[in-house]
Each structure stands twice: as structure tokens, then as C-alpha cells.
Amino acid sequence: MSTHANTNPPTRTWRDIQQSIAPKAMSSEGRKRLLAGTVKTVCVLFGVCLAGWGVYEAVLTWEKNPMAIKSPVKSVPVKTVNLRTDGVLEKAWVTRTLALPKSAGLMELDLQVLKTRLLESGQIRTVVLSRKFPDTLVVQIEERTPVARVRAQIGAALPKDYLVARDGVVYEGLSYDPALIGSLPYLGDVGMKLSRGRFQPIEGMDKVAELLSTAHVNIPALYRNWQIVSLARYESDGFIIVRSKEVKEITFDTRESDFFKQVALLDMVVAEAHLQPDRPARSVNLAIGESQGCAQVPVVLETAPESTNSPNKLPATNARPAAPSAHSAPQRPVLFTNLRLNPREF
Amino acid sequence: MSSRTKYIGAVEIGTSKVTVLIGELSQGRSLSIIGFGECQSRGVLKGAVMDFRSASDATHSALLAAESNAGVRIDEVYLAQAGGHLDGFYNEASVNVSAADNMVSAIDIDTVCRLAKAKALPDGRMVVHNIRRPFRLDGRLVPDPEHLVGQRLEVGYWTVHGQENKIADNIHVIRGFNVPVAELILTSLASGTMVTSAEDRQNGVLVIDIGGGTTDYALYHDGCAYTTGVISVGGSHLTNDLSLGLRLTEGQAEKLKLRFGSGTVITRDKSEKVWLNGDFAIGDRQFPRQAIEQITSARVWEIFEVVKKKLGVSFVPERLTAGIVLTGGTSKLPGIAEAAAKVFGVTARLGEVPGYINENLRDPGFSTALGLLYFGLNSSAEAAVAGQSRRRNGFFSRLFANA
The missing domain is CATH 3.40.50.11690 (Cell division protein FtsQ/DivIB)
Structure with missing residues (x-):
């Protein structure tokens, strides 16, 4: 046989046959499968789009108004401040020092700021603030002696x-x-x-x-x-x-x-x-x-x-x-x- | 379905019946047969789809039955390809080994393979398989010539091709069920792989799959298929001969064939007669048994003669150590192996599927579908090995390979 380079067009194989056929040529079961597949694809695409839109909105909101993300849920205003201390500080003083806004919801509170306020008094060594839903702020204090x-x-x-x-x-x-x-x-x-x-x-x-x-x-x-x-x-x-x-x-x-x-x-x-x-x-x-x-x-x-x-x-x-x-x-x-x-x- | 489990369907759209098997392929390495569906074929003549709607309905019924039997949905199909339109030719090429030290490189192998396959086909024909024969390096047979030393590398391909529109019809029948066709496999190769052992194929064996409308054959030497072919004669022709010869309807002739048909004439008593139905009802009548056997054996003899003729010089009895293996629905005819042995002059036997196959699927009619599943398993395993090989041949592996 010749060893010259092959100049023939590439031979066609069965894989060159287009496997896609019109829905009309399908049987009813085939059409059902096609429909199910299409619905599935559309659902997945919709889900992906929805997720993408959600991420886009979140980024946009984060750039414009981060507080809206930080406090996404308008919770019930804080009604109770629950104080746990190992010392002598009183709840009235803690409430006064925290100076919570009257209508502030639990999720809207910036716990770091509140913690700093309490620590300004040297009498408090450590403080842990935690939210107890729906409307209680728990203040755990360790005092200096x-x-x-x-x-x-x-x-x-x-x-x-x-x-x-x-x-x-x-x-x-x-x-x-x-x-x-x-x-x-x-x-x-x-x-x-x-x-x-x-x-x-x-x-x-x-x-x-x-x-x-x-x-x-x-x-x-x-x-x-x-x-x-x-x-x-x-x-x-x-x-x-x-x-x-x-x-x-x-x-x-x-x-x-x-x-x-x-x-x-x-x-x-x-x-x-x-x-x-x-x-x-x-x-x-x-x-x-x-x-x-x-x-x-x-x-x-x-x-x-x-x-x-x-x-x-x-x-x-x-x-x-x-x-x-x-x-x-x-x-x-x-x-x-x-x-x-x-x-x-x- | 877990991501590592795939459900593959093996579909044979035959002239007399459509057979579907469903296999659960786990991790690409193990396969369990979990579903089976069968339906009488319609719209198929001599292995080719003639009535798309009827053929689709029959095939889809079998697919649905198999899916409902397995309780899963098929992910992809391995489809058997038969039909009188299929043909084949042999083409070979050779190259001089390019390296100065005469060591065969991957480029040499790629070049010789590409040249051997580069045979133009007539318009409207397309390749179904390119079956490679063993390489020859300076005349000696080698399974893999890479890194061997020699001057001349030769390889030959047996190319199976078919009519484009008939192959497309076959595929579109499956696509009508909205399932992709992963692989198209010649019927004789599928069944041949299943009913012969690797040793048989190494020693030389001829597999003849006698179906309803076609007879497929594959000749193996040195572990690979040398020649394949299809003739458009099958079990339905035996029925037709009986129908014409005994003046019967097709259904009556089919009954007689199944009950009294034979590959050789066994009955010596010309007066021995058999009843058509045996219920003594109106229309029930007697026929000479020898006549039935003569008609069927004549056609069987003719089928083997045609196969032998088509094989031509490829058929060398001395090289057929493992003899002839018969499979397909018509191979259940009594005395057919003896007929084959007489025609070909070598030993002949009925094909048997491996022992691990379920008893219900050991019928010769399932050998093609089982072979398709076997191909599915092998191609998945090869893909898995290729994947691992790709991982092994990653950048870092190659970087440290020379260290």
C-alpha cells in the first residue's frame, strides 16, 4: 500500500448521523420523556437564574445599604434584658448603660457596640451578649473584684x-x-x-x-x-x-x-x-x-x-x-x- | 440513581422480535441485568426498518416493558445493527518506521492506522465498524508494536459499512423514545463475543447467528474478527418455504417449523406423518414428516452454502480449530449443527452463553442482547481506565516521571 499522505475526505461513520429527531416522529412515551426533560432543564435554568438574581440583588444591597442585609428580618422590639452577673451590678444600671432604642428589634441591635458600651465601665471584665428570640437580650457579665x-x-x-x-x-x-x-x-x-x-x-x-x-x-x-x-x-x-x-x-x-x-x-x-x-x-x-x-x-x-x-x-x-x-x-x-x-x- | 450508576439498554430490533435488556452499570466496572422486555417485531424486513411507525411502536413497547420490569429509566442504548445492506471490505496499509533506531513510535502507529482506514466509500454508505487486525512488524504478528524495533509496520482493517438511511432509521427508532444511542454494534460481533471464548477466537472460530430475517456471521482469527457479513436469509425463509411447499398459512408453517423442522433429514420413513394442530379440529390435517424436514434442511443447507461462498478465501478449514458456533433463534432447529459441520467440513456446535448468565436468558435468541451489554460494560471500563490514565498522566505525574 501507498505510504503517501491520505487525501481522501474523512470517511463518514454512523456517529455523523444526527440523533435529534422532531417530536412528531416520537412515540407518546418519547414525547413524555422529552417534555419531562425539557421541564427539568427549564427548572434547572430557572433555579440557576433565580440564584444568580438573588446573588446580584444581595451584592447590590450590600453595596448600597448593608444594614438591610444585617437586619433582614424586622423582629419584635426588645422587651426584656436578662442579666446574669457574678458581681454586684444591677439590671437598672445595665439597661441604662445599654440605652437600647425603644423600637429596636433583636436583629437590629449591634451587639459589638453594646458590648463596648458596657466595657467602658472598668468594673466589667468580660461581657457576652446574646439574642434569645423573640424579644430577650441576654447579658452575661463577669465583674472585677x-x-x-x-x-x-x-x-x-x-x-x-x-x-x-x-x-x-x-x-x-x-x-x-x-x-x-x-x-x-x-x-x-x-x-x-x-x-x-x-x-x-x-x-x-x-x-x-x-x-x-x-x-x-x-x-x-x-x-x-x-x-x-x-x-x-x-x-x-x-x-x-x-x-x-x-x-x-x-x-x-x-x-x-x-x-x-x-x-x-x-x-x-x-x-x-x-x-x-x-x-x-x-x-x-x-x-x-x-x-x-x-x-x-x-x-x-x-x-x-x-x-x-x-x-x-x-x-x-x-x-x-x-x-x-x-x-x-x-x-x-x-x-x-x-x-x-x-x-x-x- | 447515584452519579456512578448508569442504566444501559441493549436493544436488538430483529425481523421477528425486538429484545431489550437493561443493565445496571456500577462504577463503570460491574454490570447487573435488571430488566428484560420482548415484543413481536413489526415493520422490519430482513433486519431493516420498513415501516417506521410500526417498528417504533414495537420497539418502544419492548423498551417500556423492560423499564417497567427493571423499575428504572434507561440512560443510553447499545443498539444491534443487522440488515442485508451491511457489507465489508478489507484494506491495509504499511509505513516505514520513521525513527533512526527503527523503534516504532506512536506516530508511526497512528499514521499506519489512519492510512488503513482511509478508504473512500460510495455515496450513501457510512462506516459502522473499523475492525483492526493484528499489526505486522516486518511480517511478524504483534499485538502492540510501540517501542518494538522493526523497519516496516503493516496493519489491516475490516471495515463494515452500511446504507446511511437504513442505519439512520434504526437509530431514529430509538431516538423516538428520547434515549440516546451510545453505540451501534454489529449483531454478529455482539453475539460472537458472547458465545465464544477468547481462546476460541484466538484459535479460529466462525460464529453464525441465524435470526428471523437475516443470518449474520463473523470469522475470528488471532483473537480478532477477520471477516463479518450478513445475508438476508433467516428463519422466516424456512417458514415461507414450508408455507409454499405444503400450502399452509404463515402461522401454520411457523408452528410446523418449530415442532418438526430440522437441519438435516432424520426421518427415513416416508409414510410417517404428523398432524398440523393435533387437536382433530376442522382444518387439522396430516403432513409427511420427511417432507417438512427436507424443506427446512434444504434451506438451512443453502444458508450455510451462501455463508461459505461469501467467506470465500477467508474460510480455511485448517485455521478454524474451534470450529463453527451457531446461535440465534433458528439455531434451535434440531440437526442444524450437523448440517453446518457437513457444509463447512469442520466441527460445529450450538453456542452457549457463559455460566454466570441467568437461566432465563440462556436461550440463543438472547445472545446478541447479552453481547451488547457486554460491549457496554467493556466500553465503560475502558472509559474508566482512560480516566484514571489521564489522571495518572497529569502534569505533576509527568513532571516527576523523569526524576
Whole structure:
């Protein structure tokens, strides 16, 4: 056979036969099938067109008026605000703070905005807002617990007491029991900074809170007399200085991992000092004197009757924090030695 | 229907009956026969549609019966093609292997195949099948010459072609049911695949499918079909001969054929007679049995003679180790295998479908429809393998193939 290139026209095969035939040539069953197929095709096309139109409309609406998509259903206006809290905040305050429009439906609420409104009050640590259809807004709140007070003034306003939480957040306490507030010591010598009308969190409050809670649990009698917790030497030396009615200056060391020992020593020192009622302790320094197995605590005893001016006066702490109170004259400390801790006492 | 399941219909529009089988093709790999429909054929003469409406009605009735039997709708049809208009010719081509190292490439194979198929047909004729014979590389038979070394590559094609309008009529009958025709398969190839084993086809076998209006045959050598053909004589001619010879109606002749017809003359007693109906009613009469057998055997003998003549030089008894296999409705005639053996001079037997086929479908009349389903399964499996191959030959596969 020749190996020359083929010049014949391509051979026709049965596949070249047009398989489509006119409906007239079909049997009734064939026409039924054709109709069913056509209806099916039309339905699918219609569905596709409908979906396409829906997407087009949605895009158009999103570009022009996104709120229309966000709140597609005009729901029933919010009737109930359901508050769940682990603290003291009241429903009235929450409702007032949320300031919901009267006719606002549940789906129209911008929960993020409402959440921000609530979090503006520092008393709230976390908040979860959820819709409960048809007309209830559920507010779940986790509140901060105050560990101390601080007195500060903003601008020309009168000085005012604020509460400080364990994480250092400063806030106005609402709905707290006044007795509870009154039992909290003041923070002193704190540098407070304002940012956007709010105080920035105070550094070192975690240590302060730890000290206060240890004292509150283990030496409640002494803790009740604590008036001021000074952070003047916190940044430089890591010391927390507490001023109380019994001892004018107690120095704690935050670098120690455990406040428990320091609190225990304080209790023993105060007990020793009570044996000399004519010369009460003026200062107790728990930051030094530690040695293996025993402790030597420098204690300065009063030499004269207690003056009326200094430690009872509360410092005004704000943008101009009060300076630590100066000692009138250096005195030679008395060492309380061989103080051995007996855990059973606590 | 799951996306991986397809319902295929095998349709044979014969001269005497229309047969439909429905197969459930799962994952393109397994096939279950789930429906069957049969209807007496109308409007079909010698395998060709003569009355479109009647043929459509008969075919659609069978399709509906099969669908209702299976409880599903057919997705596509594998259609058997018969008819006296079908013809075939052999054409071959050869090329010199183009590579300098004489290694046969895919391009060489493609070129030689294209040349072998490029035979112009007369107007109004179109190809039904191009059946390739084995390649020959420097004279030796090779199933796949790619990457083999040789100088001259040859291949031949047996091209089956038919009259365009008759093929179109056949397809349009199915399209009238609004189902696409996926494949058109020669009746003899369909039934031949079913009643012979691969070993038979390798050793050489002649399959003769004697239907109602036509007789289809396919000669296999070396595992592939060498020659096919159709003659427009079938079982209906036996009936017609009886009708003319014994002066009977067509129905009466058909009855006699089914009851007493034979491929060879067995009865030696000329006086032995048989009753037409056997109910002793008015019109019931007797006929000599030997006469019936002589008439039917003469026609059967003639059919085989015509087939042998049409095969011509292609028929070499020595190369027909597996002999002759008879199938089709008329092959149920007693003594027909003996007649074939005498005419062709080789062993002959009745075709049997594989054992896994249901007992109800083991009749020789179903071998074509079963073969169509077999083709459907094979083409789906090939498509699945081709799909996997395409995936395997993806960009990354090719990228790392040379690594």
C-alpha cells in the first residue's frame, strides 16, 4: 500500500448521523420523556437564574445599604434584658448603660457596640451578649473584684475615691456595700496616668493583691488596721510599704516568692512589741534580715509619744502623687532575732 | 440513581422480535441485568426498518416493558445493527518506521492506522465498524508494536459499512423514545463475543447467528474478527418455504417449523406423518414428516452454502480449530449443527452463553442482547481506565516521571 499522505475526505461513520429527531416522529412515551426533560432543564435554568438574581440583588444591597442585609428580618422590639452577673451590678444600671432604642428589634441591635458600651465601665471584665428570640437580650457579665482604693482627681474636679482591681484597672465602684469599700486600704505614692479620660492600669497590683489577700486571710486583726499601701519603692527596690495604725511603716519585699513568711514575721514582731506597750514599734522592715533557719527583723521603736500629724493623714494620689512621708530623725533599729516560725500558729 | 450508576439498554430490533435488556452499570466496572422486555417485531424486513411507525411502536413497547420490569429509566442504548445492506471490505496499509533506531513510535502507529482506514466509500454508505487486525512488524504478528524495533509496520482493517438511511432509521427508532444511542454494534460481533471464548477466537472460530430475517456471521482469527457479513436469509425463509411447499398459512408453517423442522433429514420413513394442530379440529390435517424436514434442511443447507461462498478465501478449514458456533433463534432447529459441520467440513456446535448468565436468558435468541451489554460494560471500563490514565498522566505525574 501507498505510504503517501491520505487525501481522501474523512470517511463518514454512523456517529455523523444526527440523533435529534422532531417530536412528531416520537412515540407518546418519547414525547413524555422529552417534555419531562425539557421541564427539568427549564427548572434547572430557572433555579440557576433565580440564584444568580438573588446573588446580584444581595451584592447590590450590600453595596448600597448593608444594614438591610444585617437586619433582614424586622423582629419584635426588645422587651426584656436578662442579666446574669457574678458581681454586684444591677439590671437598672445595665439597661441604662445599654440605652437600647425603644423600637429596636433583636436583629437590629449591634451587639459589638453594646458590648463596648458596657466595657467602658472598668468594673466589667468580660461581657457576652446574646439574642434569645423573640424579644430577650441576654447579658452575661463577669465583674472585677476590688482589692484597694485610690484617691485621685482629674483636672480641676474634687478628689474622688476609685477602686483598683487585681489586674490594676482603676474604676468607679458601683453598687458595692459601703462597709466593704471602707475596709479596703488606700494605695499611696502611685503614679497614675490618664489616657482618653480613663486611668491606665496600675503596675504591680498583682503583688499588692497577693500581699493583701495573704494578710487578710492570715492576720485579719492586723490587716484591719492597714491604712495605706505605698508603692513608692516598688519600681526601684521591689518593696511595698504598708502604713497601719499599729506600725507606722511596714516594709514588704515583693521579690520574695512568698508573702506568707513575711506576714508571719510581722505577726510575731507585733506580738513581741506588745510586750513593751510604752514603746510601740514605729517601723518594721521585713525585706531584710533573712538568714538560714531564722530571721532578724529590724524594728524601730517609738521614743516619744505618737505625733498627730503623719501616718494617719491620707495621701492625695493623682497626677501629683504624695511624697513618701519623711522620718524626722534616724533612729537606731532594734533587732528582733531568732524569730522562728511555727506554722501551727497560722 | 447515584452519579456512578448508569442504566444501559441493549436493544436488538430483529425481523421477528425486538429484545431489550437493561443493565445496571456500577462504577463503570460491574454490570447487573435488571430488566428484560420482548415484543413481536413489526415493520422490519430482513433486519431493516420498513415501516417506521410500526417498528417504533414495537420497539418502544419492548423498551417500556423492560423499564417497567427493571423499575428504572434507561440512560443510553447499545443498539444491534443487522440488515442485508451491511457489507465489508478489507484494506491495509504499511509505513516505514520513521525513527533512526527503527523503534516504532506512536506516530508511526497512528499514521499506519489512519492510512488503513482511509478508504473512500460510495455515496450513501457510512462506516459502522473499523475492525483492526493484528499489526505486522516486518511480517511478524504483534499485538502492540510501540517501542518494538522493526523497519516496516503493516496493519489491516475490516471495515463494515452500511446504507446511511437504513442505519439512520434504526437509530431514529430509538431516538423516538428520547434515549440516546451510545453505540451501534454489529449483531454478529455482539453475539460472537458472547458465545465464544477468547481462546476460541484466538484459535479460529466462525460464529453464525441465524435470526428471523437475516443470518449474520463473523470469522475470528488471532483473537480478532477477520471477516463479518450478513445475508438476508433467516428463519422466516424456512417458514415461507414450508408455507409454499405444503400450502399452509404463515402461522401454520411457523408452528410446523418449530415442532418438526430440522437441519438435516432424520426421518427415513416416508409414510410417517404428523398432524398440523393435533387437536382433530376442522382444518387439522396430516403432513409427511420427511417432507417438512427436507424443506427446512434444504434451506438451512443453502444458508450455510451462501455463508461459505461469501467467506470465500477467508474460510480455511485448517485455521478454524474451534470450529463453527451457531446461535440465534433458528439455531434451535434440531440437526442444524450437523448440517453446518457437513457444509463447512469442520466441527460445529450450538453456542452457549457463559455460566454466570441467568437461566432465563440462556436461550440463543438472547445472545446478541447479552453481547451488547457486554460491549457496554467493556466500553465503560475502558472509559474508566482512560480516566484514571489521564489522571495518572497529569502534569505533576509527568513532571516527576523523569526524576
